[in-house]
Amino acid sequence: MNENNTIEEQYDYLLQCLKSEDMTNFRTAFFDLHIYEQGQFYQSLDEDERLRLYHYLSPKEMADMFDVIEEDNEDVKDYLKEMRPQYIADMLSEMYTDNAADILNQLDKASVARYLSIMDSDSAEEIKELLHYEDETAGAIMATEYVAIKANQTVHSAMNLLKKEARSAETIYYVYVIDEQERLIGVMSLRDLIVSDDDVMIADIVSERVISVKVGDDQADVAKTIRDYDFLAVPVTDYDDHLLGIITVDDIIDVIDDEAASDYSGLAGVNVEEVSDNPFKSSAKRLPWLITLLFLGMSTASLIAHYEELVSEASILAVFISLITGTAGNAGTQSLAVAVRKLAVTDDKDANFFRSIITEVLTGLVTGFVTGATIFVIVGIWKQNFTLGFVIGAAMLCAITVANLAGSLIPLLMEKLGFDPAVASGPFITTLSDLTSVLIYFNIASLFMSYFIT
Amino acid sequence: MNENNTIEEQYDYLLQCLKSEDMTNFRTAFFDLHIYEQGQFYQSLDEDERLRLYHYLSPKEMADMFDVIEEDNEDVKDYLKEMRPQYIADMLSEMYTDNAADILNQLDKASVARYLSIMDSDSAEEIKELLHYEDETAGAIMATEYVAIKANQTVHSAMNLLKKEARSAETIYYVYVIDEQERLIGVMSLRDLIVSDDDVMIADIVSERVISVKVGDDQADVAKTIRDYDFLAVPVTDYDDHLLGIITVDDIIDVIDDEAASDYSGLAGVNVEEVSDNPFKSSAKRLPWLITLLFLGMSTASLIAHYEELVSEASILAVFISLITGTAGNAGTQSLAVAVRKLAVTDDKDANFFRSIITEVLTGLVTGFVTGATIFVIVGIWKQNFTLGFVIGAAMLCAITVANLAGSLIPLLMEKLGFDPAVASGPFITTLSDLTSVLIYFNIASLFMSYFIT
Numbered sequence: 001m002n003e004n005n006t007i008e009e010q011y012d013y014l015l016q017c018l019k020s021e022d023m024t025n026f027r028t029a030f031f032d033l034h035i036y037e038q039g040q041f042y043q044s045l046d047e048d049e050r051l052r053l054y055h056y057l058s059p060k061e062m063a064d065m066f067d068v069i070e071e072d073n074e075d076v077k078d079y080l081k082e083m084r085p086q087y088i089a090d091m092l093s094e095m096y097t098d099n100a101a102d103i104l105n106q107l108d109k110a111s112v113a114r115y116l117s118i119m120d121s122d123s124a125e126e127i128k129e130l131l132h133y134e135d136e137t138a139g140a141i142m143a144t145e146y147v148a149i150k151a152n153q154t155v156h157s158a159m160n161l162l163k164k165e166a167r168s169a170e171t172i173y174y175v176y177v178i179d180e181q182e183r184l185i186g187v188m189s190l191r192d193l194i195v196s197d198d199d200v201m202i203a204d205i206v207s208e209r210v211i212s213v214k215v216g217d218d219q220a221d222v223a224k225t226i227r228d229y230d231f232l233a234v235p236v237t238d239y240d241d242h243l244l245g246i247i248t249v250d251d252i253i254d255v256i257d258d259e260a261a262s263d264y265s266g267l268a269g270v271n272v273e274e275v276s277d278n279p280f281k282s283s284a285k286r287l288p289w290l291i292t293l294l295f296l297g298m299s300t301a302s303l304i305a306h307y308e309e310l311v312s313e314a315s316i317l318a319v320f321i322s323l324i325t326g327t328a329g330n331a332g333t334q335s336l337a338v339a340v341r342k343l344a345v346t347d348d349k350d351a352n353f354f355r356s357i358i359t360e361v362l363t364g365l366v367t368g369f370v371t372g373a374t375i376f377v378i379v380g381i382w383k384q385n386f387t388l389g390f391v392i393g394a395a396m397l398c399a400i401t402v403a404n405l406a407g408s409l410i411p412l413l414m415e416k417l418g419f420d421p422a423v424a425s426g427p428f429i430t431t432l433s434d435l436t437s438v439l440i441y442f443n444i445a446s447l448f449m450s451y452f453i454t
Numbered sequence: 455m456n457e458n459n460t461i462e463e464q465y466d467y468l469l470q471c472l473k474s475e476d477m478t479n480f481r482t483a484f485f486d487l488h489i490y491e492q493g494q495f496y497q498s499l500d501e502d503e504r505l506r507l508y509h510y511l512s513p514k515e516m517a518d519m520f521d522v523i524e525e526d527n528e529d530v531k532d533y534l535k536e537m538r539p540q541y542i543a544d545m546l547s548e549m550y551t552d553n554a555a556d557i558l559n560q561l562d563k564a565s566v567a568r569y570l571s572i573m574d575s576d577s578a579e580e581i582k583e584l585l586h587y588e589d590e591t592a593g594a595i596m597a598t599e600y601v602a603i604k605a606n607q608t609v610h611s612a613m614n615l616l617k618k619e620a621r622s623a624e625t626i627y628y629v630y631v632i633d634e635q636e637r638l639i640g641v642m643s644l645r646d647l648i649v650s651d652d653d654v655m656i657a658d659i660v661s662e663r664v665i666s667v668k669v670g671d672d673q674a675d676v677a678k679t680i681r682d683y684d685f686l687a688v689p690v691t692d693y694d695d696h697l698l699g700i701i702t703v704d705d706i707i708d709v710i711d712d713e714a715a716s717d718y719s720g721l722a723g724v725n726v727e728e729v730s731d732n733p734f735k736s737s738a739k740r741l742p743w744l745i746t747l748l749f750l751g752m753s754t755a756s757l758i759a760h761y762e763e764l765v766s767e768a769s770i771l772a773v774f775i776s777l778i779t780g781t782a783g784n785a786g787t788q789s790l791a792v793a794v795r796k797l798a799v800t801d802d803k804d805a806n807f808f809r810s811i812i813t814e815v816l817t818g819l820v821t822g823f824v825t826g827a828t829i830f831v832i833v834g835i836w837k838q839n840f841t842l843g844f845v846i847g848a849a850m851l852c853a854i855t856v857a858n859l860a861g862s863l864i865p866l867l868m869e870k871l872g873f874d875p876a877v878a879s880g881p882f883i884t885t886l887s888d889l890t891s892v893l894i895y896f897n898i899a900s901l902f903m904s905y906f907i908t
Contacts, residue, residue: 032663036683068684166649173627173644190627190644195620209486227711229490230522230704232686249703250684253710257681260714261795267721268791268880269784275792277809279816286788286821293784294825297777298832304773315766319758322779322888323751329783330723330747330881334740337722338729341715355731362733367740371748378752426722426880427784434776
């Protein structure tokens with residue numbers, strides 16, 4: 001990145017100005033920074049320095065910066081505690097409504113009510129509306145600062161309106177055309193406006209095929225729309241096509257990041273978004289899965305205990321337990337990942353339920369056969385005992401097929417039942433497949449017991 | 455999405471027009487669609503229908519559509535085989551250069567040379583330049599259609615230039631200001647231009663703090679810049695600050711998707727982006743990892759074989775093999791995921807190497823202690839043998855700590871050595887940790903052998 005070598009020096013200079021109470025130079029240098037960098041600087045300060053900053057910056061200036069830093073930031077609550085309530089209220093009312101609502105959603109109800117009561121009433125109304133929408137829906141992530149125009153005017157007058165709203169709107173690169181009842185009837189890009197002559201009527205050039213999303217749509221579906229159509233923003237309407245807000249591409253990038261991190265976390269059995277350098281905090285986050293799976297693992301142990309006599313007769317059986325459970329677990333993890341991914345990218349989720357399962361089971365049979373045949377040969381030669389090799393190979397084939405079935409069936413069932421399929425974690429599938437693999441292994445082994453004991 | 459109920463009908467109508475050779479109505483209805491939908495329709499056709507389409511649409515019209523469908527599409531090569539070479543060359547020259555280069559990168563060298571030789575020479579030159587850049591760098595994903603202006607002109611003349619270039623530029627929402635040597639010296643958003651008075655000089659209002667990326671930068675770093683700064687596009691320069699191209703946010707969304715899918719694939723040990731309904735194809739993609747890990751698993755089996763005598767003396771030991779390897783594997787997967795994620799989001803990768811490892815080992819000790827203590831109590835009560843419980847618990851503590859060490863150390867080392875840390879797959883870590891867990895388990899068990907055999 002350009003000028004990376006000087007950004008630390010700029011932060012140092014700003015800190016100096018703060019310490020020497022040189023507000024004029026501070027403000028000049030501060031506003032030379034991009035708001036993202038302003039936010040980075042702010043977050044590097046200690047409390048005393050931040051307290052001074054609140055005197056140097058207006059609520060509006062602070063709002064611009066908070067529009068950029070609020071995402072997922074756990075410190076925001078602490079920052080708010082340092083500010084005066086009226087300063088907070090003014091700042092929130094100057095922020096984009098979606099971001100202000102995000103911050104309020106992190107606070108307790110009493111604080112929310114307090115800030116809303118001392119805020120200017122227009123902003124308070126708009127923010128209140130957003131607070132009602134369910135988390136992870138279009139309504140929850142939309143902003144209400146968009147430019148809407150009527151169709152019966154010229155390009156010239158539309159451009160004039162745009163210039164007026166350019167400073168406050170979240171994007172001016174799309175203009176939404178509405179009718180008398182505020183229903184969304186068309187959309188124009190600024191590019192369309194710019195290349196049109198001044199005296200052309202909007203009604204004559206507006207595109208009336210509007211792609212929009214409904215206020216209750218899942219945020220992942222909104223992300224898909226913006227990604228597929230390469231939009232910079234998409235309008236959000238209610239079920240009667242009234243325009244309620246817009247969702248811009250920068251918010252969608254955050255959605256895509258969050259969804260990817262949550263799929264990844266699911267597969268790993270740990271929330272990778274809440275990473276801590278404190279081993280006790282990290283452990284507290286990982287132990288619930290580990291201990292739950294420990295109990296599931298205990299079922300596998302009890303199952304093996306059930307066959308303990310078999311093992312004491314033929315201790316060679318113990319040698320291959322971890323090979324069979326491990327390989328089946330690996331295959332199950334692959335199936336799980338493919339199934340979760342398929343669910344994430346497919347639109348029509350019902351059509352493929354049985355076909356997906358059948359494909360996975362057939363894939364299990366094929367990979368199981370190849371893996372089983374390989375281990376049959378290896379064990380046969382190594383132990384000079386092809387009956388034993390056959391037992392291990394056959395168990396491998398069955399265990400892999402069952403693991404593939406579990407790996408694909410469980411996320412598909414969870415989706416059907418309305419849960420997030422990504423929650424079916426990789427560790428859960430491997431631990432479950434340990435159980436089925438051991439069951440299969442010892443059952444096959446006991447059938448052939450008399451043949452391979454040498 | 456709006457009008458979703460009618461889009462199939464529109465596709466049906468288009469198909470009818472195509473079949474009845476009604477070119478006029480076909481074209482009217484076709485251009486009513488968004489280009490993304492045009493692409494979807496095109497991809498739903500069979501070869502005969504597509505052949506007719508090439509007669510109905512100009513190379514330029516086809517280019518608009520191909521700009522949207524080219525991403526990751528494996529069918530594109532087949533589509534090209536159906537077109538005349540001159541049609542292909544014209545289409546490629548009308549596409550955005552980054553997309554045309556993406557398509558050419560999928561073809562053999564002879565075809566590339568052929569199309570470039572019959573293409574108009576300006577386009578051919580620009581595309582050739584892009585073909586030189588290494589995959590997954592800023593150069594490989596940038597487009598060369600940007601609007602660049604000189605600083606010594608008024609807002610009015612800049613706006614006029616913009617209007618002229620509005621149809622061909624990939625984005626007109628940023629205007630790049632260059633000096634006589636084509637060096638990037640400033641950037642203006644269209645928003646800035648629109649709110650400025652016509653007779654203001656560009657030099658007086660341009661922001662000279664430009665955030666740009668270098669042509670050799672990794673695409674993941676470019677994505678981070680665009681995401682952090684909420685940009686719609688970022689300029690790409692060479693090492694002497696000459697403006698070479700721009701990267702727009704829609705391309706960055708694809709990068710973010712690809713990177714997330716590749717991290718997810720790494721953790722699962724299977725490429726989830728190449729999903730097939732054919733079990734043989736799926737198996738072919740999964741078997742390399744499964745068979746590789748089978749051999750690693752064989753080392754674990756040989757290790758257990760080494761302790762077979764111990765097992766035949768105390769078959770109870772076999773009961774807990776899968777519990778210890780499974781739990782350690784789960785912990786190792788968690789560590790791996792956290793480490794890979796940390797590497798993906800952290801800028802300063804060197805600073806945290808040892809601290810990350812130490813945090814993970816400490817986390818391993820804490821989770822291992824809690825898990826070990828739990829299993830000590832359970833086994834002690836279940837088997838009425840607290841010495842055995844102690845052996846299992848102690849093995850669990852050590853195996854989890856070692857698994858955490860492996861799960862964090864391996865991706866960090868891979869990063870240091872210049873490999874993609876996401877390639878260290880979850881299945882690899884679990885299979886490796888099977889080996890270390892078994893080693894730890896039997897060593898501890900043999901130390902206490904005399905105490906717990908009852």
